[in-house]
Amino acid sequence: MKKIVSGKACLSVVLAVCACCFMSDSVFGYSTEAVRLYNEGISLVKEKRYAEAAENFEKAIFEDSSLKDAYFNLGSVYREMGENAKATEIFANLVRKDPFDDEAVFLLGEMYFNVGDYNKALVYLNTIPEYSVRYEKAQKLSAVAEKRVADKKIAEKKASRNWDKKVVSGFETPAGVVTDSKGNIYVANYKAGYVEKLTPNGIEQLKYEKLAGPLGLAVDSQDNIYVAGYNSNNIIKIFPTGKIVTFVSDLSQPYYLFIQDDILYVTEQGKNNLLLFNLLKD
Known part of the structure; x- marks a missing residue:
């Protein structure tokens, strides 16, 4: 993990590691307690105790919100821990404090890039000026982000073009719908009291009439159709x-049907039950 600290604030190098602590707060006018917490955070980072380090940096910021290096290190620690949302929030705060801080702007753009929000990444990466040390890397990330945005638009356009919507009308309170192995479509018409069979292209073939409030439909491996007769309190088999x-009677407002592994599942609305029927024993 890159330890981000301001070069001007680095008054010493600790343990030959390039992570800097403040030896005196009086020069920079920072709170003594904030500096102490910040320095402890740096030590914890070196020990890879990131959660504790983050806590120290947060406390340092609370003590003295002008301690900019604490923000940079806190964001970096969160990023190291995989806390992308928190890291993004920290870097966004830095940018709000100073929109001309190239380092903060770059880190925010990089965070958006890493989480796949390429449009937001471009907003920040493309504002890095040419004289910035981050310009070259920002341009490379920007080029990748632009390509991914373009690729996504192409994919979305293809998906939209491939969607073929067809409307079949003329039903009367349509409810359950299933298809058999041949692609034929069955639609329960609750109010009219029939199940309509359509071709795979949606053309009407025939109607199974005189049903009392057909609602849920299900189809088994043999292309038998099961119909929940909500008003007749039974299930019929076509x-x-x-x-x-009649497959089963004496139910109480059967509603939804579902078949899996030769088991017919039935929700019985009148009694708030779920019923299971083994179709192999039919």
């Missing part, structure tokens, strides 16, 4: 041949 039988 065979591929068109034959209709």
Whole structure:
């Protein structure tokens, strides 16, 4: 992790590591307690005790909000810990404090780049002036970000173009819908009391009528259609041949149907139950 500290503030090098502590606060006018907390934070960073270091930097900022190096190091520690949202917030605070601080602007742009928010990254990376030491790297990241934004737009355009919407109308309070293995579509028409069978292209084939409030539909591996008769308190079974039988009766407002692994799941709204039927024993 890069330890970011102001070169002007580095009065000494500790333990031959390039991370700097303040030896005196009087020169810079910082709070004595803020400097102490900051220096402890630097020591903790060297020991890779990042959570504790972050706590120290936060306390230092609370003691003296003008201690800019504490912000830089706090943001860097959060980034090291994978706390991207917090790191971004810290660097954003730095930019708000000083919009002309190239280092802060670059770090904020880099954070947005790292989390995939390329449009925001470009806003900051493209403001780095040519004379800045961060200019070259900012331009490289900016080029990558621009390409990714362009690629995303192309992908979204293709996805939109590939979406083929088709509307089939003329139903009467449509409810459940399923398809069989041949692609035929079945739509329950609750108010009208029938299940309509359509071709894969949405053309009407036939209607299974005189049903009492058909709602949920399900289809099994043999293309048998199961219909929840909400008003008749039963479930009917429609065979591929068109034959209709009562699968189970004496229910209380069956509502939703679902089949998986030859088990028919039924929600029974009138009794607040979930029922399971083994279709292999049918």
